[in-house]
Amino acid sequence: MISVRVNRHRPAALPDMAAFWGVGFTLGVFMFAASAPAPLYRVYAARWHFSALTLTAVFALYAVGLLIGLLVTGRLSDHLGRRPVILASIIVEILAMICFILANSTALLCVARSVQGVATGCALGALSAALAELSESKGSLLGTVVVSSAPPFGLALGGLGSAALVQYGPVPLRLVYWLIIAGLVVGAAVVATTRETVERRPGALASLKPVIGIPPEARSTFVAILPSLIALWALIGFYLSLGPGLAASIEGSPNLLWGGFAVFCMCFCGGTAVVLGRQAAAPRAMFIGCLALFAGVGLTFIAIVAGNIALFLTGSAIAGVGFGLAFLGNVRAVVQVAPPAQRAGALAVLYIVSYLMFSVPIVIAGIAEAHISAHDVALIFSGSVTLLAAVGIAASLTQRTRPTPAVQAASTRPEHSGAPTKAP
Structure with a gap:
């Protein structure tokens, strides 16, 4: 196989910072x-x-598709380059949105959610690595900040914006998907005019063989972040599947905005915490994040028992702060220690674990609802996440991440004029 080298100094249609954003x-x-x-x-x-x-099964299909996408294509952009993988993912995501628009039955809804999961799984590793690399060349920490904050901000706006459009907008089951397609088209135009950030190298076909592996340099770090990673994404899964219905039942209102607002409170506060805590080193971010997660989910547990919507939303906001900071610490820790040539693959594994925890507990909760009340399921779920957050607090105290020699060497190559990407 012929190895094609990408000229990293080739003038790009977009400056790096414009491309980054x-x-x-x-x-x-x-x-x-x-x-x-x-x-x-x-x-x-x-x-x-x-x-x-059935609702939790539809929800889980998204995560299953996403895991398939991550497993099969998680390392592909390390070989083909970031741009082709991202552009292909955008095309598949647009097809998923068209399926949502055409959905007139549970079957087509399942197809739409599955295809969307595959598209997202293919995109996550490549997008995250591209962000780290576009900012790394200028010695900036922006990459890990945006990789960590874009998910909670996007989830927040998606939950609240979709609820508002469904409650008050025209064609409630379709409008939001047309808007997403428009955003994806803009994203494709940007990616198409962005410089490639890695050299193409042999092994693209071999990389499609599902492999779950963390580079040796990053394994101890990954073990340390695991408890908080499980807690964070189990909580996100809970809010995106059962959270809207739970918030509405606590408030006793049929208005869909209550469910959207619960998602918004947690996710928007998570994104804001990432931005405000962007200078925090990985261990500190994980410690404070797990502490806030413990307090916030504990408060939502009390709110569910008391049936108090104000307390529920307050707990959601505090838990969101914990999600944002702990996830920032998780991403920063992995980016610091993973060699550049294996960075997308390492981030893909991080997302694989994240989305397993995003989906599996929710399927269990859906099955449990056939035997016990949704109220009791929510209590058990929030109690379990609180316990995991406590484990995450302890694990974060042992975490001391340092850039590996491979990362340091890559940062001092001629094409990198700035400082290496590392926590202060």
Whole structure:
């Protein structure tokens, strides 16, 4: 196989910083799309008469598709380059949005959610790596900040924006998907005019063989971040699937905005925490994040028992701060220690674990709802996440990340004129 070298000094249509923000916008659109169906689940369930178990199965199909995308293509952009993988993912995501627009049954909804999961799984590793590399060349920490904040901001706007459009806008089951398609088209235009950030190298076909592996340099770091990673994404899954219905039942209102606002409170506060805590070193971010997660989810547990919506939203906001800071610490820790040539693959594994925890607990919760009340399921779920957050606090105290020699060497190559990407 012929190795094609990409000229990293070739003039690009977009300056690196403009391209960086455009790629960050594209990641945000993918995350917006991920949470957009959440407020519509109650509408779909009422229209097509499916149960809570069916709802969680539809939700899980997204995560299954995403895991397939990550497993098969997680390392592909390390070989083909970031741009072709991102552009292909955008095309598949647009096809998923068209399936949502045409959906007239549970079957087509399942197809749409599955295809969307595959597209998102293909995009995440490449988008995250591209962001790290576009900012790394200028010695900036922006890459890990945007990689960490785009998901919660995107999820926040997707949950609330979709709820508002469904409640008050025209064609409630379709408009949000047309808007997502428009955002994806803009993202594709940006990516197409962005310079390639890695050299193309042999092994693209071999990279499609599913491999779950962390570079040796990053393994101890990955073990340390695992408890917080599980807690964070189990919580996100809970809010995007069962959270809207739970918030509405606590408030006793049929207005879909209550569910969207619960998602918004948690995710927007998470994104804001990432921006405000962007200078924090990985261990400190994880420690404070897990502490806030413990307090916030504990408060939502009390709110569910008391049936108090104000307390529930307050707990959601505090838990969101924990999600944002801990996820920032997780991403920064992995980016610091993973060699550049294996960075997309390492980030893909991080997302694989994240989305397993995003989906599996929710499927279990859906099955449990057939035997116990949704109220009791929510209590068990929030109690479990609180316990995991406590484990994450302890694990974060042992974490001391340092850039590996491979990362340091890559940072001092001639094409990198700035400082290496590392936490202060």
